Amino acid sequence: MRITATVTRQNQITVPAAVRERLGVNGGGTVVFNVTDRDIVIEERDLTLDEIRGSLELSGPLASNDFDAEIEEAMDLETAHYVDHDRLGRS
Numbered sequence: 001m002r003i004t005a006t007v008t009r010q011n012q013i014t015v016p017a018a019v020r021e022r023l024g025v026n027g028g029g030t031v032v033f034n035v036t037d038r039d040i041v042i043e044e045r046d047l048t049l050d051e052i053r054g055s056l057e058l059s060g061p062l063a064s065n066d067f068d069a070e071i072e073e074a075m076d077l078e079t080a081h082y083v084d085h086d087r088l089g090r091s
Contacts, residue, residue, distance in 0.1 A: 015042075047075050 005013040015025065023044050025031055030045040052074045 044079070047078055052078050 001018070003016050003019055005016055007013055015023075015031070019042065020026070020029075023029075023031060023042065025044065032043045032045050034041045034043055049071070052071070055074050055078055
């Protein structure tokens with residue numbers, strides 16, 4: 001999929017609706033531009049710990065080695081609500 005956007009005189013672009021929908025981004029949302037030597041990829045922003053706080057239902061105390069896995073699972077579950085995990089294709 002190839003989609004074009006125009007850069008305004010203020011060096012801004014409007015993210016086209018198809019791209020916003022694909023990323024799961026709404027007005028006021030944040031995206032990340034990953035810039036490499038060959039490509040620029042727009043991705044959803046990773047959630048912060050503050051944003052996922054309270055999203056886990058714990059069945060008991062956690063061992064310290066389980067904490068990272070619990071955070072990762074919570075982030076995956078929360079992200080799944082907003083993001084289509086497929087990357088935008090390039091034509």
